[in-house]
Amino acid sequence: MSVSTIWDSEMTSAVERLARASVDDYYNPYQKFEWPDAIPQDAMWMSPHLLTVHGTTEADGLTSEQLRELSRWESIHFYSLNVHGIRELLLEVVQRIHTPGFEVPTPFFHHFLGEENEHMWFFAEFCLRYGKKLYEDRSLQFPQEDTSPLVANFLVFSRILIFEQIVDYFNSTMAADESLPETIRAINRIHHQDESRHIAFGGQLVRTLYQAVLEKSTAEEIASAREYVSRYIDASVAQLYSVDVYKDAGLPDPYGLRRRLLADPARQPAHDRITARTRSFYRRIGVLDTEVAS
Numbered sequence: 001m002s003v004s005t006i007w008d009s010e011m012t013s014a015v016e017r018l019a020r021a022s023v024d025d026y027y028n029p030y031q032k033f034e035w036p037d038a039i040p041q042d043a044m045w046m047s048p049h050l051l052t053v054h055g056t057t058e059a060d061g062l063t064s065e066q067l068r069e070l071s072r073w074e075s076i077h078f079y080s081l082n083v084h085g086i087r088e089l090l091l092e093v094v095q096r097i098h099t100p101g102f103e104v105p106t107p108f109f110h111h112f113l114g115e116e117n118e119h120m121w122f123f124a125e126f127c128l129r130y131g132k133k134l135y136e137d138r139s140l141q142f143p144q145e146d147t148s149p150l151v152a153n154f155l156v157f158s159r160i161l162i163f164e165q166i167v168d169y170f171n172s173t174m175a176a177d178e179s180l181p182e183t184i185r186a187i188n189r190i191h192h193q194d195e196s197r198h199i200a201f202g203g204q205l206v207r208t209l210y211q212a213v214l215e216k217s218t219a220e221e222i223a224s225a226r227e228y229v230s231r232y233i234d235a236s237v238a239q240l241y242s243v244d245v246y247k248d249a250g251l252p253d254p255y256g257l258r259r260r261l262l263a264d265p266a267r268q269p270a271h272d273r274i275t276a277r278t279r280s281f282y283r284r285i286g287v288l289d290t291e292v293a294s
Helices: 009-024 064-094 106-130 149-175 182-216 219-238 243-248 254-263 265-284
Strands: none
Touching (some): 009 106, 064 149, 064 182, 064 243, 106 182, 149 182, 149 265, 182 219, 219 265, 243 254
16 A cells, blocks of 8 residues: 555544644744753752652652652653654654655645744753753663564654654643743643644644554554554653763662662552543554453
């Protein structure tokens, strides 16, 4: 099946609508933000319930000063993850824009690339101004097995959508948190506004690609793709836990702390909230199994 034959009228309408919205909502990020000389050190830089220690006995053993320091570095780490994630998705979309089969989504790809490049700039600007660094990209390589171009496209745009939906959970939460410094609320608010379009586009793209996968792929390819999506969601959550962050926050035994937190059942409700939108979407289109009430 040629990629160009799978796009339906709903996808075409979505591209036209979202492209118009990008034009109407356009702003110049280099003029949009006011960067203060410093972010208050006595303030939280991330909403407390978004911290990777939230709800655990590890958090109970930390002082308020330690929690503030952790929030500072987890904030810098989160925006660093955004920089690295955006760089990957830019590369993937650039490889497909104006190529045979992608004529329908290409008009929105132009807006997507421009906006994501600007997002990468202001996230990096925050990190370099207020953390004096970007955290190194330590995400594990998540290779795709040899598969058809159709399945490969589905997996690429699934990675992009999963990344955006998880990031948007943090963005929307911090944008609404009045206890955070305004600079932090502002970058999360602006990113959330743009990502609403990107997520709508990504959802249409992934839905259409998966339907084509179901129609034209083998049972083994479909099962492998479904397993890939499930594992990628889990891996995306795991990368929020950073040994480098725990070191910078001055917390003891950073490697052991990461292992304990990832294994702590008390963290599961947070993971469920972070991934709820993503899992719901993939259950709705049939990629993930529907949960059965006990």
